[in-house]
Amino acid sequence: MGSVTEHGGRESEPRDVFRLPGFLAFWTAESVSGLGNQITTLALQVLVVVTLSGSATDVGLVNAARWLPYLVLGLVIGALVDRRRRKPIMVVTDLGRALLLGLIPLLWALDRLSVPVVVAFVAAFGLLSLLNDAASQSFLPRLVPRSSLLAANARLDQVGAVVQTSGPAVAGGLVTVLGAPLAVLVDAGSYLFSAVTLTRIRLEESTTQVRRASVNLWAEVAEGVRWVYRHRTLAPQALSTHGWFLFNSMLVTVFVPFVLVGLGLTATELGIALAGAGVGALVGSLLSTRIGMRWGAGRAVIAARLVMPLGWVVIALAPADGDRWTTVAVLAAGQLVYGFTMGAENANEMGYRQAVTPDELQGRMNTTMRSVNRAMIVVGAPVGGLLADTLGYRPTMWIALAGFVVVALLLAASPFRHARHDDGTP
Structure with a gap:
């Protein structure tokens, strides 16, 4: 359906964004990594409390570490992202997050995992997520026309809502069956999948879209x-x-x-x-x-x-x-x-x-x-x-x-x- 504009005409409804080149791959990558993130959110808390015998304060430190990079480096990261092509940032940060999460069960198996180590890992994970979020939200307007941004964000929100509803149950089942450290490994796989999927997007970001570094x-x-x-x-x-x-x-x-x-x-x-x-x-x-x-x-x-x-x-x-x-x-x-x-x-x-x-x-x-x-x-x-x-x-x-x-x-x-x-x- 359309809507009446201030000039009395009617806006055309954006066509289904899944038919736009590259959006399905972008949506798929975001969906899978979002489900993986639900798993890690629960698994890390169980890991701290049960596996590492941590306290509620320890859980708070781990959660705070996730957002610390946003407070300290958020504004700078935004400027840096505007100087670079955004798809490579998304791919590299997904690979980096997969590597970080993959190291957690390895360190657990070697009996080298502790609460301070988890806090450090989560802070590094938060920094990569900050870079990825800035690039992802800024990449979408390059991937779809501006008239389709509302529909594109709605599609992303819809799968996000499904993940929000089903994610905790899936995470709980995996933690119960595999244990918290190995459940984190599933999320590592989700980011690896996301990185590979993003490489399939055939969108060349022209040099005119990349800001020249300012002094x-x-x-x-x-x-x-x-x-x-x-x-x-x-x-x-x-x-x-x-x-x-x-x-x-x-x-x-x-x-x-x-x-x-x-x-x-x-x-x-x-x-x-x-x-x-x-x-x-x-x-x-x-x-x-x-x-x-x-x-x-x-x-x-x-x-x-x-x-x-x-x-x-x-x-x-x-x-x-x-x-x-x-x-x-x-x-x-x-x-x-x-x-x-x-x-x-x-x-x-x-x-x-x-x-x-x-x-x-x-x-x-x-x-x-x-x-x-x-x-x-x-x-x-x-x-x-x-x-x-x-x-x-x-x-x-x-x-x-x-x-x-x-x-x-x-x-x-x-x-x-x-x-x-x-x-x-x-």
Whole structure:
């Protein structure tokens, strides 16, 4: 279906992106490595706690190491990626991640694995992931036309939602059957598969698309920051997203202890409740293209962020007494709404910011936003935990919910509400 433009015409719906040369290979690589990442996320935590007899603090250090490169090097990496062809970066970093993960079971077999070694490996893995993310998100606008970016991101979100729903179950089964160290080896294979698949993409990135190295790298970093935070529509979108990550990290931090301790449910019941988010995300991503074309990127994102708090209201009101499965159903319903809004929003947000950003600034735009978003997680997660320990789980949820509403209303009052996906089309 089409959507009415400001000039009274109708936008043509982008053709199925799977028919675009190279996109199927890109989608396949992202899908397989995404499933592998789900396996490693669970396997590493089990590895630290069970295999290495680590503490909760050790698990926290391992998780923090994953995002540390984004905080320290994110802006610089964006500038460096904009100087290089992006497909080779994706292939090399996938091979590097496969090698790193393959060494973990080897060191375990040699009795040379320890928590500090795992932390170091995860930090190195995070650096390679930072490079890969910057290149991947910046490569997509070269692979598909700007008019198809919304549909392309929606396709990626759809498989991401399936992985989010099924990944934990697959990971749990592999960890149970193979053990945590060998389960990590499966993820190593997924990155190797991804690297080989990416080499099949026949897209030559011309020399005109590669920036000549500047004498002053920091000038290029500053140029990317200025592009994001001085842009009429990207700036309010970026600031609102930073706030969203802050309050979302508080809610995500509180959710697990709220369910396990506050409501007294089991880990299995927690998993069932969390699966609701994956189902909702799949439905939202399936509808995201239609919503974005009809409403425009700005209104689609704003609507999703205004509805999202309702899912957490349902969760915050989950009964502590009574039938356990009723409580699980309430939690799953809240997660369903939460996942649906994220699925409907993400493709519209990503597609829009890729469409309005010039090719030579794609890497810096993506890493600027992602680095600050990750910084918000580093701040919000411990704040959420501290508030929960001090005030209780439900009061902390209401505080974060109020933050959700504020950042959504501020975005609705900004020029971003008029953003449309054809804003970046020449």
